[in-house]
Amino acid sequence: MFSxxxxxxxxxxxxxxxxxxxxxxxxxxxxxxxxxxxEFQRRQKALDRALLKLGITFTxxxxxxxxxxxxxxxxxxxxxxxxxxxxxxxxxxxxxxxxNMFISDIYGPQEILKDGIIPRELIEQAxxxxxxxxxxxxxxxxxxxxxxxxxIRHSDGGIYVLEDNLRCPSGVSYVLQNRYLMQRxxxxxxxxxxxxxxxxxxxxxxxxxxxxxxxxxxxxxxxVLTPGIYNSAYxxxxxxxxxxxxxxxxxxxxxxxDGHVYMRTTNGFEPVHVIYRRIDDDFLxxxxxxxxSMLGVPGLMNAYRxxxxxxxNAPGTGIADDxxxxxxxxxxxxxxLGSEPILPNVQTYxxxxxxxxKYVLDHLDELVVKAANEAGGYGMMIGPHASVDxxxxxxxxxxxxxxxxxxxxxxxxxxxxxxxxxxxxxxxxDLRPYILYGQQLWVMPGGLTRVALRKGSLVVNSxxxxxxxxxWVLARPFEDATSExxxxxxxxx
Amino acid sequence: MLSRxxxxxxxxxxxxxxxxxxxxxxxxxxxxxxxxxxxxxDQWLPLVQITGDDELFAERHDRQEREQVIEFLAFxxxxxxxxxxxxxMARENARTVRETIPSEVWEQLNEFYHFVRDRDSNITSxxxxxxxxxxxxxxxHSHLYNGILDATMSHGEGWQFANLGRMLERxxxxxxxxxxxxxxxxxxxxxxxxxxxxxxxxxLLRSVSGFEMYRKRHHAITVRRVxxxxxxxxxxxxxxxxxxxxxxxxxxxxxxxxxxxVTNLALDRLTSLNQGLxxxxxxxxxxxxxxxFIDQFQHxxxxxxxxxxxxxxxxxxxxxxxxxxxxxLVMGSQ
Numbered sequence: 056m057f058s059x060x061x062x063x064x065x066x067x068x069x070x071x072x073x074x075x076x077x078x079x080x081x082x083x084x085x086x087x088x089x090x091x092x093x094e095f096q097r098r099q100k101a102l103d104r105a106l107l108k109l110g111i112t113f114t115x116x117x118x119x120x121x122x123x124x125x126x127x128x129x130x131x132x133x134x135x136x137x138x139x140x141x142x143x144x145x146x147x148x149x150x151x152x153x154x155n156m157f158i159s160d161i162y163g164p165q166e167i168l169k170d171g172i173i174p175r176e177l178i179e180q181a182x183x184x185x186x187x188x189x190x191x192x193x194x195x196x197x198x199x200x201x202x203x204x205x206x207i208r209h210s211d212g213g214i215y216v217l218e219d220n221l222r223c224p225s226g227v228s229y230v231l232q233n234r235y236l237m238q239r240x241x242x243x244x245x246x247x248x249x250x251x252x253x254x255x256x257x258x259x260x261x262x263x264x265x266x267x268x269x270x271x272x273x274x275x276x277x278x279v280l281t282p283g284i285y286n287s288a289y290x291x292x293x294x295x296x297x298x299x300x301x302x303x304x305x306x307x308x309x310x311x312x313d314g315h316v317y318m319r320t321t322n323g324f325e326p327v328h329v330i331y332r333r334i335d336d337d338f339l340x341x342x343x344x345x346x347x348s349m350l351g352v353p354g355l356m357n358a359y360r361x362x363x364x365x366x367x368n369a370p371g372t373g374i375a376d377d378x379x380x381x382x383x384x385x386x387x388x389x390x391x392l393g394s395e396p397i398l399p400n401v402q403t404y405x406x407x408x409x410x411x412x413k414y415v416l417d418h419l420d421e422l423v424v425k426a427a428n429e430a431g432g433y434g435m436m437i438g439p440h441a442s443v444d445x446x447x448x449x450x451x452x453x454x455x456x457x458x459x460x461x462x463x464x465x466x467x468x469x470x471x472x473x474x475x476x477x478x479x480x481x482x483x484x485d486l487r488p489y490i491l492y493g494q495q496l497w498v499m500p501g502g503l504t505r506v507a508l509r510k511g512s513l514v515v516n517s518x519x520x521x522x523x524x525x526x527w528v529l530a531r532p533f534e535d536a537t538s539e540x541x542x543x544x545x546x547x548x
Numbered sequence: 549m550l551s552r553x554x555x556x557x558x559x560x561x562x563x564x565x566x567x568x569x570x571x572x573x574x575x576x577x578x579x580x581x582x583x584x585x586x587x588x589x590d591q592w593l594p595l596v597q598i599t600g601d602d603e604l605f606a607e608r609h610d611r612q613e614r615e616q617v618i619e620f621l622a623f624x625x626x627x628x629x630x631x632x633x634x635x636x637m638a639r640e641n642a643r644t645v646r647e648t649i650p651s652e653v654w655e656q657l658n659e660f661y662h663f664v665r666d667r668d669s670n671i672t673s674x675x676x677x678x679x680x681x682x683x684x685x686x687x688x689h690s691h692l693y694n695g696i697l698d699a700t701m702s703h704g705e706g707w708q709f710a711n712l713g714r715m716l717e718r719x720x721x722x723x724x725x726x727x728x729x730x731x732x733x734x735x736x737x738x739x740x741x742x743x744x745x746x747x748x749x750x751x752l753l754r755s756v757s758g759f760e761m762y763r764k765r766h767h768a769i770t771v772r773r774v775x776x777x778x779x780x781x782x783x784x785x786x787x788x789x790x791x792x793x794x795x796x797x798x799x800x801x802x803x804x805x806x807x808x809x810v811t812n813l814a815l816d817r818l819t820s821l822n823q824g825l826x827x828x829x830x831x832x833x834x835x836x837x838x839x840x841f842i843d844q845f846q847h848x849x850x851x852x853x854x855x856x857x858x859x860x861x862x863x864x865x866x867x868x869x870x871x872x873x874x875x876x877l878v879m880g881s882q
Contacts, residue, residue: 109651110643110658284644297647308550310867319867321554321705321860322806 056088060479066210066469068133079136086244098240099130127522129473133504137532144498146398151490154375156391158198162188172390173383180458182428183373193369194267200367202490208469215401221372223333226503227489228291233525249530251500257298263493264329267365275328278304282334282350292333311354316364329365336370378427378461406457415462419446422462439465483507485515501526549705555861556641557706561713563638568690569721570621570631575683576755592617598724618673635661650700660689708798719791727842756786776830789825814855821848
């Protein structure tokens with residue numbers, strides 16, 4: 056099966072440069088190689104049919120007809136060994152702890168600004184900064200209950216944080232469904248390998264939300280708030296509500312009376328205590344944010360401020376996933392926790408800073424430029440792939456609004472073998488683990504491995520031709536604990 | 549349960565039932581017209597009349613033959629009451645309540661929809677060979693959906709709304725079938741008590757899967773007994789009365805489980821409609837005009853539907869009331 060597979064000059068998650076499987080992947084490679092000819096392809100096809108039958112789809116914006124698309128799934132898993140995972144987990148817990156402290160600080164005493172660690176104007180000019188959140192005290196001091204952090208592995212073998220997603224990170228439903236499908240499709244291989252489970256996520260999410268219940272409410276009513284069926288992540292909203300056994304509500308199902316939130320039921324109004332909202336701040340409450348929002352609930356922020364309802368994530372958390380603020384996260388970790396970051400950032404140039412801007416404008420053909428407030432791969436330019444005109448256009452945009460742009464070196468994302476036609480070819484991947492902040496911080500073992508299915512492409516977003524893979528975090532360290540991979544994982548320490 | 553969710557479940561069930569009934573009507577008519585004795589009497593327009601959308605059909609088609617009628621009723625994606633449109637609506641409604649219905653129900657419904665949308669290329673309104681098996685499979689898909697719904701979903705409020713929707717729709721479709729068949733068949737009947745084995749009457753029974761059950765109960769076919777069987781047989785699962793008793797059972801369960809209401813307009817109307825059917829003198833109804841009877845029945849059935857909307861789904865109405873669940877507050881009354 057893998058004969059002729061070549062990692063080329065890239066870091067391959069499954070194979071070493073000489074073409075032999077990595078220690079952690081040996082048994083999986085062997086098991087796949089032992090399948091009868093054509094069997095792997097046959098199972099992949101069966102799985103594609105299952106996806107359609109299950110209706111696991113996402114919606115593409117601006118695509119009028121047949122708006123539902125299947126999120127392609129590739130059967131070769133991305134494997135993460137125990138040592139490396141422990142490293143990632145520790146790094147994420149550290150990072151989310153610091154980010155939560157940062158958000159508390161920004162909407163509270165603003166000491167990090169007073170101490171000059173982050174320039175005040177960068178915060179105040181951020182589109183995601185919410186003045187209306189100043190002085191808010193969210194339940195249990197937690198702002199970012201659910202985070203999805205994007206990690207990449209660079210050609211140097213190190214794991215880097217590419218983005219923090221602290222608003223409404225999506226994709227976790229694919230992780231659970233991918234695992235379910237893999238268990239159905241490759242039961243023997245998955246059992247032999249010893250993979251850490253992910254299917255307790257909905258239960259843990261439920262506990263995380265329950266932890267936020269207003270004082271005195273023992274059995275809170277929890278709901279998931281969705282923008283509705285036309286949202287690209289609607290399937291996920293519905294899936295999570297179903298798996299937690301809670302109502303999936305739209306803004307029009309909710310109403311605020313005397314500072315309390317109610318839902319409209321067949322039995323009249325029923326109280327709601329905790330809202331897992333999958334609507335951006337802007338649309339949450341037309342009285343507090345955008346007045347033209349049809350999706351939100353008038354008066355919701357007031358109910359929140361009174362402590363009668365909890366929101367997850369808290370409004371205002373977007374300030375921490377602004378791509379400019381991202382550049383300062385390592386400093387935050389040092390400032391709030393007094394320790395060195397376990398997971399490094401990708402080198403980031405902040406165009407608002409003059410020397411950085413100068414460098415960026417001189418090196419546009421080497422850099423990836425990103426708008427500070429766009430997600431989903433929009434508002435982005437990959438320098439080496441861009442035309443002269445596109446580069447010129449971005450140069451103008453940067454000069455016109457430097458605050459809104461950052462730039463990073465073009466990274467060589469690691470690759471994983473992916474089924475293409477009859478054989479395997481390397482495709483670039485990233486990894487989004489999900490972190491829950493309830494009574495404790497918990498990191499889902501694994502997460503969403505997104506894969507750029509187009510040959511040579513570095514863009515893994517579902518809206519831009521990306522697919523996904525199952526992520527297998529190995530439950531047991533392999534016998535030789537000082538193997539090449541674990542040294543690699545800790546190489547920098 | 550959220551009003552919006554209850555409403556979507558109710559409509560999901562109605563649309564599936566609607567799609568199944570269209571398949572039944574078309575299928576039985578195809579088979580009926582295969583018979584040699586029917587040569588030259590090929591009748592397809594009555595199928596369109598069942599839907600009440602004759603005008604729309606006339607706008608879209610010049611000819612009223614098999615191809616046009618089947619195309620219109622089964623496959624016309626621009627005709628909102630076609631089988632494929634009904635399935636699409638069922639699926640759209642299901643998609644908004646996916647978290648409430650069991651995954652198995654969603655999967656079956658999804659597969660059902662894809663089966664029709666991505667049908668084999670030999671399934672066209674011209675191809676009798678392809679169509680015969682196709683409509684059989686539609687019924688199978690619908691039965692599978694209903695079986696999965698009943699066997700996997702807790703018979704709580706959500707299921708009761710689904711059952712309510714499907715039973716009201718089924719009662720409505722049986723009544724429309726009687727109406728149209730009566731219209732086309734009555735001219736040949738002189739005495740409603742005469743035994744006859746006209747193909748039309750067996751076809752009518754077969755279209756509701758009732759031929760065998762009828763035989764067991766009554767053996768010989770008379771107009772009066774067929775009408776009685778389809779309108780008020782207490783045990784046959786597609787008779788109007790049976791369906792409405794089931795609907796009443798569900799509405800009652802929804803009412804009982806909810807907060808006490810002083811009155812419940814939906815339940816009151818349905819109860820009185822059922823009582824009327826139970827007491828119906830069928831020979832008298834035939835004498836005074838079956839069409840008038842069915843017409844009146846359908847008005848009253850629509851009134852039940854409207855009352856269900858007002859009582860359970862109408863959020864504007866809820867907002868203008870102060871129904872916070874304290875006992876004694878009135879909802880659904882005038």
